[in-house]
Amino acid sequence: MHARPLRIVLPGGSGQVGTILARYFQAHGHDVVVIARATSPAPWRIVPWDGTTLNRWTEELENADLVLNLAGRNVNCRYNEANRREIKESRTRTTRLLGEAIRRLTHPPKIWMNASTATIYRHALDRPMDEATGEIGGNEPDAPSTWKFSIDVATSWENEFFAADTPATRKIALRSAMVMSPDRDGIFDTLLRLVRFGLGGASGSGKQFISWIHDQDFLRSIQYLIDHDDLDGAINIASPNPLPNAEFMADLRKAWGRRIGLPASAWMLELGAVFLRTETELILKSRRVIPGRLLAHGFQFDFPVWDVAARDLVKRSRSLHAAG
DSSP: OOSSOOEEEEETTTSHHHHHHHHHHHHTTOEEEEEESSOOOOSSEEEEOOSSSOSGGGGGGTTOSEEEEOOOOOSOSOOOHHHHHHHHHHHHHHHHHHHHHHHTOSSOOSEEEEEOOGGGBOOOSSSOBOTTTOOBSSOOTTOOHHHHHHHHHHHHHHHHHHHSOOTTSEEEEEEEOEEEOOSTTSHHHHHHHHHHTTOOSOBTTSOSEEOEEEHHHHHHHHHHHHHOTTOOEEEEESOSOOEEHHHHHHHHHHHHTOOOOOOBOHHHHHHHHHHHTOOTHHHHSOOOBOOHHHHHHTOOOSOOSHHHHHHHHHHHHHHHHHHO
């Protein structure tokens, strides 16, 4: 750990992942600033921005050790034309804005990490996708338009990031899998709710892979990237052991103590997605992503396998809900 407190700036850091990061850095004695559209009481400073114009918030970037950009509209919605435009523009516009702000600084940040997504790789049942040999998706002949849209968002987002003229700042695109934490209304909480209601069976064929990362390993990997200045470019932030949806849900049911979970066929998921105003891509696309660069560099995971991670997360979830 660094001897001196770091200046950490989290644009778009008011969501679940931003809160996990802010909590972690604050607990380790660092100076944390979240830049967000909506300000609310928090243990760290929150500075307002509109995500489109350069104004007072840019001063927070001067002399920052790390800027970690998480800005972007939630993808958990129907991919209609208006939502598609907002999902894409909210990511590319804020990334371009940050690049412009950093370019103008007298003392630019040492590191700029930008959120990206493991969804950038193609639907993969056949083999794992790492940074060196993974295939960027979008050209699969039978992929639904919603899947191609997500690839377009991811690639446009990264292109905007790497095009930014910030020569004094180390840049890392975080191709992150789903971050599993017991926090309320996160992806793990949603999956666990299905299990509790007896619905946690396989989704669709159950053969599609789920890429995931335990929140503790997510935080440790971010810290590792801060500490190792020879790492830059696109980096997969995911457990080394993605697993098929049917096994993933079976391990989660076992961790909770429920033997049976009703499966959901693809057509049931499509119907349910309409009612829940979301997209089945979040469930049915096979994400088989592995962290090749982190592993090659010597990073070791505390929770490399899902059954152990699921038990830890269930235990923490029970205590969190009991306390709440």
